[in-house]
């Protein structure tokens with residue numbers, strides 16, 4: 001399938017400005033004319049950094065909560081770098097762990113600006129990596145569109161200035177980077193990431209135990225792959241953040257829902273070249289409808305901007321699709337997965353939202369955020385062949401659940 005993004009009418013009820021609509025189309029036309037549309041493929045990796053000493057615990061958490069399993073580990077001058085894989089056609093998951101707990105780079109500096117992010121100054125979703133057909137040409141085209149890349153001497157972490165990976169500066173609107181890497185040579189050993197190392201036998205044992213535990217109940221094999229990643233940003237930067245991502249990617253703006261009573265909107269961008277979002281997950285931006293100081297007139301709940309004020313603009317959650325179906329226990333698969341994970345000690349925000357009875361629909365839930373990555377994990381089951389991407393009522397309930405958690409943080413901000 002290849003969607004014609006120039007004629008696609010975005011869905012949803014969130015209104016966009018004439019400025020947004022005009023530049024959305026101009027960006028699509030320029031991507032075609034400049035060759036970018038032909039240069040970019042799928043998202044081939046998601047990158048997360050954790051604190052020194054947290055990597056193994058985070059990997060164990062990923063083993064229990066996701067289909068990702070460790071493939072290889074590398075060591076460079078500053079970091080241990082873990083490559084995890086789920087299915088071959090789905091993105092890798094890359095975990096960076098600084099060797100020195102005093103390690104500082106621009107991500108640390110971003111985290112240090114915000115009261116709750118400061119508690120784990122190196123823990124952060126970094127960004128996603130696109131596979132490209134010609135790395136030098138991709139960079140040349142993007143630089144001619146004013147996209148700013150890292151130069152080798154500009155970052156303390158050499159992973160971001162590797163000759164096989166080109167990463168952009170963290171976006172001032174989202175805090176996320178985008179990386180690019182050649183498709184043909186996505187051979188990890190050939191990528192000069194560092195020295196390949198083996199884990200200690202104790203570390204290997206702990207991962208084997210996590211894997212056995214995850215498989216034992218049969219829940220983790222029902223978790224398929226990443227469906228979408230959602231970044232929280234500021235109200236006034238919503239349209240710019242989407243246009244920036246459209247400039248840097250081959251995605252299209254799928255649509256946006258207005259969640260008026262939470263003063264929020266959810267804005268979805270998808271890759272039109274894949275039939276299955278898990279091969280190149282959707283990229284979602286959530287923003288307040290009005291900034292917090294204006295919201296003070298109405299005093300609506302505003303979970304999105306509460307989060308940004310506490311943690312800064314950054315990735316909020318990664319969502320995994322659960323295989324659609326009824327488990328032998330009589331529950332829908334997602335309910336079974338959540339029950340099993342709760343028994344493993346995983347905490348969730350509220351309950352599963354959405355009903356799957358006799359009509360196609362969505363069931364979704366948020367976990368509490370990971371103490372290692374600060375990311376929430378979402379699980380989503382599209383029941384009975386549900387073909388849409390989101391429902392407004394589910395998004396409203398999930399936003400509310402995250403808001404209740406956010407108010408808790410807000411109340412404890414000076415603890």
Ligand SMILES: [Fe+2]
Pocket residue numbers: 228230284317319378
């Ligand atoms: Fe989500």
